[in-house]
Amino acid sequence: MQLYNTLSAEERAGLIDEAGKQRLTLSFYAYAKIEDPESFRNALFLAWNPLEVLGRIYVAKEGINAQLSLPADNFYEFKKVIEEYDFMRGIRLNIAVEHDDHSFLKLTIKVRNKIVADGLNDENFDVTNIGIHLKAEEFNSFLNDPNTIVVDMRNHYESEIGHFKGAITPDVDTFRESLPIIETQLAAHKENKNLLMYCTGGIRCEKASAFFKHKGFKNVYQLEGGIIEYTRQINAEKLETKFIGKNFVFDHRLGERITDDIISQCHQCGKPCDNHTNCANDACHLLFLQCDECSDAMEDCCSSECLEIIKLPLADQIKLRKGLDKGNMIFKKGKSKDLKFKKSGDLPDAALAVFKKPKTIRKRISKKKVLIGKGEHYYTKSKIGLFVLDRNELKIGDKISISGPTTGVQEFTLDQMYVNGKLANIANAGDKITLSLPFRIRKSDKLFKVIQ
Numbered sequence: 001m002q003l004y005n006t007l008s009a010e011e012r013a014g015l016i017d018e019a020g021k022q023r024l025t026l027s028f029y030a031y032a033k034i035e036d037p038e039s040f041r042n043a044l045f046l047a048w049n050p051l052e053v054l055g056r057i058y059v060a061k062e063g064i065n066a067q068l069s070l071p072a073d074n075f076y077e078f079k080k081v082i083e084e085y086d087f088m089r090g091i092r093l094n095i096a097v098e099h100d101d102h103s104f105l106k107l108t109i110k111v112r113n114k115i116v117a118d119g120l121n122d123e124n125f126d127v128t129n130i131g132i133h134l135k136a137e138e139f140n141s142f143l144n145d146p147n148t149i150v151v152d153m154r155n156h157y158e159s160e161i162g163h164f165k166g167a168i169t170p171d172v173d174t175f176r177e178s179l180p181i182i183e184t185q186l187a188a189h190k191e192n193k194n195l196l197m198y199c200t201g202g203i204r205c206e207k208a209s210a211f212f213k214h215k216g217f218k219n220v221y222q223l224e225g226g227i228i229e230y231t232r233q234i235n236a237e238k239l240e241t242k243f244i245g246k247n248f249v250f251d252h253r254l255g256e257r258i259t260d261d262i263i264s265q266c267h268q269c270g271k272p273c274d275n276h277t278n279c280a281n282d283a284c285h286l287l288f289l290q291c292d293e294c295s296d297a298m299e300d301c302c303s304s305e306c307l308e309i310i311k312l313p314l315a316d317q318i319k320l321r322k323g324l325d326k327g328n329m330i331f332k333k334g335k336s337k338d339l340k341f342k343k344s345g346d347l348p349d350a351a352l353a354v355f356k357k358p359k360t361i362r363k364r365i366s367k368k369k370v371l372i373g374k375g376e377h378y379y380t381k382s383k384i385g386l387f388v389l390d391r392n393e394l395k396i397g398d399k400i401s402i403s404g405p406t407t408g409v410q411e412f413t414l415d416q417m418y419v420n421g422k423l424a425n426i427a428n429a430g431d432k433i434t435l436s437l438p439f440r441i442r443k444s445d446k447l448f449k450v451i452q
Contacts, residue, residue: 005107009105009106014369024072024075028091030091031206035061053068055067058110060114062122063115094201096249116175120179125214134221137239139242143164143242149194151186152167155173159344162259165244166349170345198226200249205226246258254276255275261355263348263352265341266341267302268290272352277295279300279303282317303336371390371446383438387434387447388432394417396425400449403446404446407441414435416436
C-alpha cells in the first residue's frame with residue numbers, strides 16, 4: 001500500500017508533460033477537530049493519489065491546510081472526495097490566479113502539531129471568536145475609510161513584491177513574529193480604529209483575528225479568502241483593485257501576478273524585478289529576487305562565493321554540505337549581507353516598472369531531461385554505482401542527473417565511466433555502466449541525460 005510519493009520532481013514533471021492535461025492549482029484550509037491526524041493523513045493520500053493530486057498538505061488535530069494541483073478533469077471528483085468529510089462540505093477552494101502545470105511536483109501530506117506555526121497556546125483564548133469576514137467590495141470600502149488600519153499578516157519576502165496600498169508590512173521572517181509586534185504597534189488604537197487584516201488565502205488571519213480580539217481590539221476584520229479570493233472577486237465583478245504588484249505563493253511558481261506593477265528590485269543590481277529564485281548552491285538555497293541579467297551572470301546564485309561552489313566537482317560540493325546547518329539561511333528568506341537592494345518593513349506603493357513578459361518558472365525544472373537508465377547496485381567500499389542503460393546513447397562530456405527518493409537530485413558532467421567493465425567513452429542501450437560516485441545510489445534511482 002503506497003502512502004508516500006516515490007517519484008522525483010524531474011520524473012513527475014516528465015509525466016505531467018507526457019499526459020498533456022491542463023492542471024488546476026488551488027488551496028484551502030479548515031479548522032476542525034481531527035482525533036487521529038495520522039489515519040486522516042493516510043486516508044487522504046490513498047484517495048488523492050489516484051486522482052493525480054500533487055501538493056503540500058499539513059494536517060493536525062486542529063484541521064487541514066492544503067496547497068495543491070490536479071488535472072482539471074478530476075476537479076469535481078476531488079471535490080466529491082473531500083466533501084465526504086463533514087467539516088469540508090461546501091468548503092471554499094481558492095483557485096489560483098495563474099496556473100502552471102508544474103506548480104507542484106510531489107504529493108506530500110505531513111502531520112504537524114499545527115496547520116500554521118503561530119506560536120500561540122490555543123487554550124488561552126477562544127480561537128473560534130474570529131473577526132468579521134469582508135468580501136472584496138467591502139474590503140475596498142474599509143480601505144477608503146480614514147479610520148481603518150490595514151495590516152499585512154504575511155512575511156517580508158511576500159509583502160516586498162506586492163501588498164495593499166497603505167498597508168503596514170511588518171519586517172518579520174515568520175507569522176508568529178508578527179503577532180506581538182502588531183499588538184504593540186497598534187496598542188493605542190484598540191478601541192477606536194478598524195483593524196483590517198489580509199494574507200495569501202485567509203488562514204493566517206483566521207487565527208490572528210481571534211488573537212487580537214482576545215487582546216482587546218474591538219473592531220477586527222479580515223479579508224475573506226485572502227488575496228487569491230480578493231483577486232477572483234475583483235475580476236469577476238470588475239472592481240478597482242487596491243492591491244499592487246505580485247502575490248507570493250508557496251509552490252514552484254513563487255508568485256502570481258495581480259497587477260502589472262513591479263514594486264521591488266533585483267537584490268543584486270537594483271533593477272525593477274519581482275522574480276524570486278532559490279540560490280543554485282544547495283548548501284545555501286537562499287530565496288531572493290533576481291533579474292534575468294543577474295540570473296545569467298550569476299548562474300542563479302546569490303553571491304560570488306556560491307557561484308564558486310557550484311563550479312566545484314560534485315564530490316567537493318557534497319563534502320562542503322555535510323553537517324552544515326543551512327536551515328537558518330533558508331528560513332531568513334532573503335536577508336543576507338550579499339543582497340544590497342533587499343527592502344523590508346515600510347514599503348512603497350509606487351511602481352518602479354511595468355511587467356512586460358513572463359519568465360519561465362524554475363529553470364532547473366524546465367530543463368529537458370531524458371530517462372535513459374536505472375540503478376542496479378552500489379558498491380560501498382569502492383563507492384561505485386552500477387546502472388543499466390535502457391535507451392539512448394551516453395558519452396563522456398554529457399550532463400547527467402541521478403535522482404531517487406533518498407538520493408535526491410544529483411547533477412554533474414560525466415568525465416569517466418566503465419562500460420561492461422571496460423573504460424570507454426560511449427555507452428549504448430543494453431550496456432552496463434559503472435560510475436565513481438560520492439553518494440550512495442539505490443535500485444529505485446533513475447539515470448537521466450540532461451538536454452540543455
